[in-house]
Amino acid sequence: MKATNVLMAGFGGQGMLLAGKVLAQAAMAKGLQVSWLPSYGPEMRGGTANVIVCISRDPIASPLVTRPDVLLAMNLPSLDRFERSVVPGGTIVVNGTLVAREASRADCRVVRVDSRALAQAAGNERAANFVMLGAYVGATGVLPEEAVEEAIADEFRDGKEKHIDTNLAAFRAGAAAGRRAAAASEVHA
Amino acid sequence: MSKVLMKGNEALGEAAIRAGCVHFFGYPITPQTEIPEYLCKRLPEVGGVFLQAESEVAAIHMVYGAAGAGVKCMTSSSSPGISLMAEGMSYLAACELPCVVINMMRAGPGLGGILPAQSDYFQATRGHGHGDYQCIVLAPASVQEAVDLMTLAFDLAEKYRNPVMVCADGMIGQMMEPVEFRSEGRGPPMAGNDWALTGCEGRPRRIVNSLHLAPEQNFAYNVRLKEKYDRAAREEVRFELYGDGRPDVLVVAFGTMARISKSAIDDLRREGRRVALFRPITLNPWPYAQCRAAMDAMPEGAKVLDVEMSMGQMIYDVKLAAEGTRTIEFLGKAGGLVPSPDEVAARIRALLP
Amino acid sequence: MGHIAIEQVRCKGCGRCVVACPKNLIEYGTELNERGYAYVIFKGSPEQCGGCTLCAVSCPDQGIEVYNSRDRKVFVNTTGLTEVMTHYCPGCTHGVVHRLVAEVLEEMGLLGRTIGIAPVGCSVLAYEYFNFDMFEAAHGRAPAVATGAKRARPDRIVFTYQGDGDLASIGGNEILHAANRGEKITVIFLNNAIYGMTGGQMAPTTMPGQKTTTTPFGRDTADTGQPLRVAEMLATLATPAFIARGTSHDAKGTLKTRKLIKEAFEHQAANRCFSFVEVLSTCPTNWGLSPNEASDWVEETMIPYYPLGILKRPAPEAVKA
């Protein structure tokens, strides 16, 4: 595979850092090189939280990426801020729940999901992050879906097992939406 | 052994235990706080000691006490906290006590900011406390290397009876990467020695002291320390040379900045450009001769580009290495901004013939 | 008879006013403001609201103004604070204590003559909020900086605003000696039993058994000592001083604390003695509690250990002179 750099961005508390960790963990389990670099700011609450996950066969040179191949935009400020940085031919996953406008990059594959609705349907409103991750994995096939599912289950192992099923369901719903979007020429899911 | 995905700070904490250090004294400061936070949970599991000091001043002197009592010990902090440790570092070096100090550098000066920087280079490499002393300084560029260098740090500290600083930027501390620990469980304690204060029962008493009032005696003492630093300079230099063997531009960078430069170099080499990276791993002793050899391998007129997350500190060492034989260009950003791979590439491009 | 105006953009939805209103006229909202907080709503009618101002007194964010029956403002936001919205977490009472200091200085006509000093801690950005000359200082060193400033400008009002990690841990030496020298400065000591800014580590003031990120199994006093009572310690010094402890967790306590802060600045203005007011404060974020649960925790856990009141006053002769 070609090296892939994924930028995941949202408000603090929307779980993008965790979604990024799961992606990195899954890629690592597949024998790939990974790095996970969060933006970090003052401890006080609120604000934005971004993470860059690099996945590659070869050792990763810079974990800091200014032109990502993929953007997962959980909110409007993230789309506004990073949309232009995505490489031509890249992928942009937009959280339709919170972002009213369309992505404006005609040269990118744009996948739009209503993450909250799908997460609610999966029985866990807080799992919108995994819907987004699912949409990305489903649309691009960057990793086998089972590998990511495995990593999600691992994440909730120690004492948090009760959350595994709903988070997995959210991921699968996102992945299905992503696959549909990729299949259709029209990339709105 | 299998790989685990770990945050740099936590991996450093674990690496210390694997290296046999189970005495930690420290104080919270971003972006290194995960080191004490990790160790306060983990050390009790291996019968170790975790203590949150009342300040960095106290923390480094707790290290002085523990090291003088003959255990492997460490502290960690970030720039403003390291400044407070200057006095203790001078005492540790003066009394020849082994210990490891991690500096997860953040932007300065003053309170600065919490984002990554490499602006404590002078402080680390020139012995930031008073007197003619030096620290051995190691600069990892990845989480794995940080882990590996921790073992080396404790070994060198003991071998040279000297403080060793592991100097990384906040990015290394905050980033997660797969790591492999090359040993299991709690590592070996400090080797037997004839200097630690353990109670003099059955042996002549010992003294840990840095007061030498007679100038001749103090001078002799300084000479002895200098000989030790010179030996380290001969034996411990570490570096990485990456890329073209006869480059038109040689980038010199350390830590995270070296990795970022590698991306730029990879891009340019794919275009067929001849570019290389020289990365000091030991910031002190600095690999002057090796860097000079890399420069000497370059074609006539080829340029050297020093890249740092600072306003230009290591560049003085690069100039010392060049001894006037090359022009040294500089690219740097400070304050928590980091030159991007594209910026580095653009600058290299401008220097290519 | 009265009414209140809730400024939606300022409200962080902490709900402290909901609890403070003796007539239950404020309720939690569901609409989010532009900063993403669900602001509260006044559901009462003018006949019901007595204009008691307790809601505004407990608000950390200058979010409420109160009017009486003749539509006159009875609670006006102080000009001692800028209009900048604070970065504090919802329900954090740093904001309340900022307001008290600013109100007192305004009331005493001292805003133009004051120099404030805030070292690191969540209140490091206090220079953005206090509307007068401010220093930012190194962790723990504010009393030394204040000493320098006061000795340079003895006719100015100089105060420090310090957290418990800052003052009681790293700055233990500076506060002790400033107090012992009897520096004519005022120290506002915000005790929230934790290191807030760095994400919830143990402070010297952390309660026995309290879980923090560096005491994950609860503070073990056999290993880390008992919570430090700084006010009591300083009160043992022979040097004359005004030493008091108040709280900011509820409206009643806040009003009493305002009096203590005022007296502290009066002692300084009269060039009488060192003055020190410890204020118990909430850190809902790092205590893992809701804002109102955090207030209850101050009441139930902190106050029994850190009793409120005046611990030391300068001798009456000194006050008269």
Ligand SMILES: Cc1ncc(C[n+]2csc(CCOP(=O)(O)OP(=O)(O)O)c2C)c(N)n1
């Ligand atoms: C020399 C130094 N060490 C450590 C820090 C990191 N630091 C910033 S604020 C803080 C603790 C703040 O706690 P406290 O004083 O209780 O204030 P709070 O945030 O709880 O209001 C620490 C340890 C620093 N800035 N400088």
Ligand code: SF4
């Ligand atoms: S106290 Fe202030 S910030 Fe909190 S809910 Fe009431 S108006 Fe909003």
Ligand code: SF4
């Ligand atoms: S972390 Fe605690 S002290 Fe800091 S702003 Fe939040 S609630 Fe207040």
Ligand SMILES: [Mg+2]
């Ligand atoms: Mg505090």
